[in-house]
Amino acid sequence: MAAVKYSRQRESIKRYLMGTKAHPTADMVYQGVREEYPNISLGTVYRNLNFLVEQGEALRLTCGDGSEHYDGNVEPHYHLMCRCCHRVLDLEMASLEHINTLAAANFGGTIEAHSVLFFGRCPECKEV
Amino acid sequence: MAAVKYSRQRESIKRYLMGTKAHPTADMVYQGVREEYPNISLGTVYRNLNFLVEQGEALRLTCGDGSEHYDGNVEPHYHLMCRCCHRVLDLEMASLEHINTLAAANFGGTIEAHSVLFFGRCPECKEV
């Protein structure tokens, strides 16, 4: 069953993701990895991003701006989308695990996880 | 400047949204409103959903399932996406306003809002 084989394209994508805090979209990853592998195709980027997310080696962030963003940092953390420059930034903040308990209080089902995205202005855009 | 005119299509879309707790996608709204206005076009549905969201008469919910969902209930509340049946349900729970303060604590920018989505199993899917 599904014997995973090495591929340099996948390694490059992984390396690119690990090396940025920009939370790039698939297309941004494509542009970036193309510097190293000019012949890589967008399909390969998508296939590998999906693979990495499935393997837990990357996170997919749905920010509501039309395309998915990817994060090589799989440690639990939260994000802010700047209303001004539309960048996605990491937030250094405590875990919000307790909100699962709040959600479960009056609910007949089961709460397994949550996704939180903050909106506001990043430090650079704050001054405007 | 932008003198808004009445349209029965828009009223029907608004009525449809108000009358459901299913958090429909644009296409689901289209199918629903078509019962009353068989000639309505998908473009009109999209235009009016965008209009209603801009006017604050509807909420757009980005659930990460490929299409946006819409909610006629604009009172602040939270949602759960069932991992099993993929429905979006309302959760009856306390406000999470305090998480904005937590996010702002070590952040140089400004926190203005948040969006939270819970994942788990709805009461019907819990028993499986």
Added chain:
DNA sequence: ATTGTTGCAAATATTTTGCATTGTG
């Protein structure tokens, strides 16, 4: 009469997929 709104179709944008070829084990 003016102009916002519609229906339709074409255009965008994003992501997925079929397939012949290439690369890994």
Added chain:
DNA sequence: CACAATGCAAAATATTTGCAACAAT
């Protein structure tokens, strides 16, 4: 050699938009 992964192009999905006809004020 077996089969996973790639590059390419076409397809599938979701949403937006240009425009002539229609409807509201």
